[in-house]
Amino acid sequence: MSQPPLLDVKDFGLEFRTRGGTVRALEDIALQLHKGEIVGLVGESGSGKSVLSYALLGISDRAARITGGSALFGGMDLLAAGESELADLRGREISMIFQSPRTALNPIRRVGQQLQDVLRRHAAAPGADLGKSLKERAAQALRDVAISDPERRLAAYPFEMSGGMCQRVMIALALACRPSLLIADEPTTGLDVTTQAAVMDLITGLARERHMATLFITHDLALAADYCDRIVVMHAGHAVECAPTKSLFAAPQHPYTARLMSSTPGERSTIASLEPVPGNLPDLKRDDLPACRFAERCERATERCHRERPRLDGAAVHGVACWHPLRETVILAEPAHV
Amino acid sequence: MSEALLQVEALHKRFAVSGRRGAMLHAVDDVSLHIGAGESVGLVGESGCGKSTLVRLLARLLDPSDGRIVFAGQQLAEIRAERFARCPQRASIQMVFQDPTDSLNPRFSAREAIAEPLRLLTQLSAADIDLRVDEVALQVGLPLALLPRYAHQLSGGQKARVGIARALAVKPRLLILDEPTAALDVSVQAVVLQLLAELRRELGLSYLFVSHDLNVVRLLTDRVAVMYLGKIVETGPSEAVFRAPRHPYTQALVSAIPGQGPRIKLTGEVSSPIDPPDHVCRFHGRCPQGEDRCAREAPPLRRLGAREVACHFAE
Secondary structure (H helix, E strand, O other): OOOOEEEEEEEEEEEOOOOOOOEEEEEEEEEEEOOOOOOEEEEEOOOOOHHHHHHHHHOOOOOOOEEEEEEEEOOOOOOOOOHHHHHEOOOOOOOEOOOOOHOOOOOOOOOOHHHHHHHHHOOOOOOOOOOOOOHHHHHHHHHHOOOOOOHHHHHOOOHOHHHHHHHHHHHHHHHHHOOEEEEEEOOOOOOOOHHHHHHHHHHHHHHHHHOOEEEEEOOOOHHHHHOOOEEEEEOOOOOEEHHOOOHHHHHHOOOOHHHHHOOOOOOOOOOOOOOOOOOOOOOOOOOOOOOOOHHHOOEEEEEEEHHHHOOOOOOOOOOEEOOOOHHHHHOOOOOOOO | OOEEEEEEEEEEEEEOOOOOOOOEEEEEEEEEEEOOOEEEEEEEOOOOHHHHHHHHHOOOOOOOOOOEEEOOOOOOOOOOOOHHHHOHHHHHHEEEEOOOHOOOOOEEEHHHHHHHHHHHHOOOOOHHHHHHHHHHHHHHHOOHHOOOOOOOHHOOOHHHHHHHHHHHHHOOOOEEEOOOOOOOOHHHHHHHHHHHHHHHHHHOEEEEEEOOOOHHHHHHHOEEEEEEEEEEEEEEEEEHHHOOOOOOHHHHHHHOOOOOOOOHHHHHHHHHOOOOOOOOOOOOOOOOOHHHHHHHOOOOOOOEEOOOOOOOOOO
């Protein structure tokens, strides 16, 4: 891929000032997304996945402070942009699908009104079809996400719809203005496997069709494997490994990635073959955090890991932030997953 | 087949629908199920299929409309739910709830949470209760030093252990686990699953394991029952059901597990559970192989070797 990336995040750091101390939530994040690419951002809760996506949209908590880095989106630095610039971008160029559709949708407004809000805000957006009424365009947005009888559904309130249907509305809202970058934050958590498959097919189908870059945030490695071109693994506010999906699963190089895989129940795993990740995520308020934040949980850690931070090359095909990657040992083993 | 610890026959639960006089929602419709002593049975199905209602009936938190629940030779269906809370059998059937954060009283320390069922259901003295709490905490791998802590001072995995410990404290024979790991991260989930497998082996417990993570169900159960819209549509040994599902719904469910390759896509909406017609298969309309016969004649659960399948076309 010789084109410059659509989104290029470099050396990005963010912390939260809290009464209990400073939480170093993200450090040295490097991440690239190309047009039309679906990238999975995978990690346990507390690893900083959502914090990163909120920061990109400029909707971080007020206690958040950006400590450095840049996030170039089509030549514009999202981290340095002003609120009005970001507001023009949000919903039009960059959209987000939030985790629980029931709480993210406004419970006292009809679906159609909520869709029209987005369309009206960005009415002057290039490509907006001004020949059609807002209502027609809202109905079209619902039709695009395979909701049957969209004209009738426009009058529905979120509580009148099933969880899967609410998530479709959420997707319709996010995609109404045809953004070039979609951030989907755990879009299927809480949905059934059958609904999950339908929602994921829908999101990735539209992404492919519209050549939209998608950042898919999940804690489910197996799900990411099914739908993503590339996967970035996060641990405790660091991006520890990024690789094309196939090569990540064939030969994970970071010990954390490998552990995450062997702790996920798969088709062939048995209760004895599950290998939990030892220990817990470190407390990010600590002053004495090891340079590699996985060091205290890692059986390969040496003194260097505590002292010197391994860095991930965001532009590398298969990058790993580890002084002692697993390359030689794991490549011989059967992939832990699938 | 081991001797049945729990035998459920033709169990029904119907709820009145508000605003529609006479309309009934059939949440659990003619369900029969048995769980042997020491056996672990999985219950899977989409949300809204009646899993949770069935679980609440079996845990006797809810009164059935019809049917029999026989536990260790005793009829339980007739005991009203509010009386059951003080019955000696209450201790034999215990439940581990879904979200350990929501199901623990925030004003109770871990010790108080585990001790509560002992205070309510046993005659133990305060000193003996303390001893039992220590014992069961060690069993579930909860360090004793954590017992004075409140729920918000514990990690997700530790709270899950407290939830399991309080269910085990009164020495149940059947443990009903309702999505016990759904709120946990994979790395913590793995630890809790291993703990549950070990406890079952050590204590000879029976499990009813409810989950929509089919890979987790497969790991922890001997047999599995698949529910669709209030009815059981397939049962059988877990390994066999997941390897070669026979009901078209199970086939779609198994194919939807991530990392499986080609998926069977279901079209159409789930039909309504309110006064469903008796003669139509519940899966009709969504089923990839539905035929006219399915709309005329609802398929009963048929025995096929070690399996039971409710489909005209299963062989």
